[in-house]
Amino acid sequence: MTRIQYQECIDACIQTMNACNYSYVSSLKQYDLASLRESIRLDRECADICSFAVQAMTRQSPFVAEILRLCAEICERCADESSKHIHTHCQECINACRAAAKACRLISDTVEVYA
Amino acid sequence: MTRIQYQECIDACIQTMNACNYSYVSSLKQYDLASLRESIRLDRECADICSFAVQAMTRQSPFVAEILRLCAEICERCADESSKHIHTHCQECINACRAAAKACRLISDTVEVYA
């Protein structure tokens, strides 16, 4: 699998990192901060694994399949949590996270596991 | 699970990151560099996931079990590759990686998966 074949997933993960970090910063400014505690935590979790996944794809890590499987799980969990909130930044998170999860699973399900 | 319960695993991962990065730098200085290509790549993979795992444990990530399972896999693969080489830094890597893999599995097998 080449750089080009990962490109769509790289883009999706970058957008999710961006959306999650934006939601993180925005949530910390909200009046209803207390109801966003879990969302803040998951935004950071999701941004961090997305950043890690992007690095792994660009360095053609032999563990891409496993890393993207984990990334997909965390993106899905973050989307679930974001869907409990009506803020615009939370809604943007949902879409980005679901798209990244799908792109990650597409690769993790097809890449031959390192053996 | 508290900070203290992770401490042994945090220490093992830090030692592995240290050993792998030291091995990485040392390998790049070796005369027989060509035979160490795969080892250099895996040293970086292993150092990066260990660093990520330490951050995850210290921030009490809800995904600690999954992250440590991945970390254990990569540590084991790095230990296998290092065992093909006789350099002292490779031997140090093996021991650190195996200890970290064991510590990671101990937690990932017992921590309730986030639900």
Place this chain on the structure above:
Amino acid sequence: MTRIQYQECIDACIQTMNACNYSYVSSLKQYDLASLRESIRLDRECADICSFAVQAMTRQSPFVAEILRLCAEICERCADESSKHIHTHCQECINACRAAAKACRLISDTVEVYA
């Protein structure tokens, strides 16, 4: 400069990452969450640069001096913010951050800048 010469600074940065991430998680659980917004942000900033600095030291980065100078600045800022709060985890942060800042400056002021 060898691995051993960095060891004290590595330990100080790890302790700070640990203290900041613990404070981050603890702050998100506090009743007076709203007053801790800035502290939460700086805890993450500080944990992330400390983690980066530890990786850089263990891989003998040619940019250790510059990275540790930046790490010291962020640690100091985080200590200043933490000192506005009376929570135990904030107090623990102050001590860890100040010790790490000192250890970082000790190296960044003496290491020959990469040339």
Place this chain on the structure above:
Amino acid sequence: MTRIQYQECIDACIQTMNACNYSYVSSLKQYDLASLRESIRLDRECADICSFAVQAMTRQSPFVAEILRLCAEICERCADESSKHIHTHCQECINACRAAAKACRLISDTVEVYA
């Protein structure tokens, strides 16, 4: 400064991370591996700081100016080293690194330092 104002720099840093990691992997496969030792090291340094810088910009870090200044320095050093080699992946690195360095300096020179 908003997300949109950072966008060009985020894109430049992502492209550089990509180019450096690709060059890293490619260099490790080269026949003339021994002459690429320093290039391999700097590719990793550059990819890591670019990844860190992207995370920092997307989370609107109060230390963006300082982080981007450091990123620019490392990008420039990596471009200098890459310019010693004729491989296509090294040439691609030069262009990406110089563009990222320029984009980073544009922001670091204008953003008000955190005070």
